[in-house]
Amino acid sequence: MTAPVRIAVVSAGLSQPSSTRLLADRLAEAVRLGLDGQGREVEIQMVELRELAHAIADNLVTGFPGRALRDAVETVTGADGIIAVTPVFSASYSGLFKSFFDVIENTALAGKPVLIAATGGTARHSLVLDHALRPLFSYLRAVVLPTGVYAASEDWGSGDTALTDSLPGRITRAAGELTALLGRAAPAAPSHSADDEDLEFLPFDQQLAALRPNA
């Protein structure tokens, strides 16, 4: 009996209902179906950044997360895979989306598969996936999936064309990449939980020895 695969879904949509959340839900569902198909149990945890907006700003000011934000950060850093969805604001991810990843330790997502997705009014901003989200998660040393999903308003009401897949097609392809990757990998240990018993450190004699001249 293997442990369930934990997927954290981060949605930075601000309106309610939100098309960003809608896209996040579609992606999560597609990933669940894919993992079900492999006989894997899935645990999907939704992180709505709107509810954490104050807490994220507080963390920027005080330097530490309050309880609710700490739980959300642990959900994300403890997940086996992440689905990260933001609306496009001023040609990039939203400030709230960026601020959330700013308050996470910059090594906590290393090696984690991330499915990136974004929503916008028109398709003209679709390169935000590759010009903004992909570099952000590359910096965090996450494994960013080849397919990102961008949903413009028009995508919610159009089907396949001769040149492009429809939105459901792109969702299925991206979700397939994530499930393939998760299917191969063993579930991640929750190694970045704030409740870690043991702190990482270098024994002091080694610390000192490294500083000896000619060392």
Next chain:
Amino acid sequence: MAAMQFGIFSVGDVTVDPTNGVKPTEHERIKAMVAIALKAEEVGLDVFATGEHHNPPFVPSSPTTMLGNIAGRTENLILSTATTLITTNDPVKIAEDYAMLQHLADGRVDLVMGRGNTGPVYPWFGKDIREGINLAVENYALLRQLWDNDVVDWQGKFRTPLQGFTATPRPLDGVAPFVWHGSIRSPEIAEQAAYYGDGFFANNIFWPKEHYQKLIAFYRKRFAHYGHGTPEQAIVGLGGQAFMAKNSQDAVRQFRPYFDNAPVYGHGPSMEEFMAETPLVVGSPQQVIERTLAFREHFGHYQRQLFLMDHAGLPLKTVLEQLDFLGEEVVPVLRKEFAIGRPAGVPDAPTHAARVAAKAAEAEATEPDAATV
């Protein structure tokens, strides 16, 4: 001798009083810090510690100058730092400045080592911030030699070599000032404190207690690992932060504008949220007593409790009133309550006299018996 020491630590910020727009001059703030230290002794506190900063809006760039002045005007107060920049100061100058202060203050001196809170302070002093931990490690290793050995030959990575160097004056009675190591985040610094059997000071102001519990538990475990005693015998100091009035509603009303505009956490969480998440207490002296007594449950029996009382633009008059509360109503109760159930093996807070006596006893124990020679 006191099992526990109580006192205050000051950041030394010059901050506008948000209730009236008044900003003290540097001169007024420096004099206020001295007045606060003198008041600390008057109300029966044990320790005054000053920060060290090299940028506005902070005034205390030269801690031993200030502490020397206070030393000349007090009898019992222990003078300390919070913190001394072990990274960017020359360890030779630290060795000499604090040995000099130790003589002038008749031993009433100890230090908390820290790495500073301002990135540019490293390049301003010709250092590389990426070497922060290594600077703390090497500089302190040299500082120990300068204090513990009369003649030092030294070569390291960060400083000009020394050959046949003697730091002067020598520490008072051959016993260097006690050292605490302060850290908010780094287990490496807790490890360093444990390795030397020095004290560990957790400022205990900005983060939830779970964070400091982890660091202190780690320090205690490593203190025992290096053979300095049991984990319970490690020397722990804690910060804390309080604002008091006779009744808690008045304290909340008076402190809120200072909290809301404080440079370190203002414009963030509400005061109520911050009180729930961190050790800040705004309330009656009884509430401060209860909250502080709980530290013992969280961190184990400890040796030193310092409070941050004079920041965020609080006027001197208010700070002095706060010290009256602290000295007259809070600390006497804390002394009594903390003594209850304190196991015999838990060491008293370090003093120069006790450390001189301990050194003499140790020398006697290891000296070959003259009669048998």
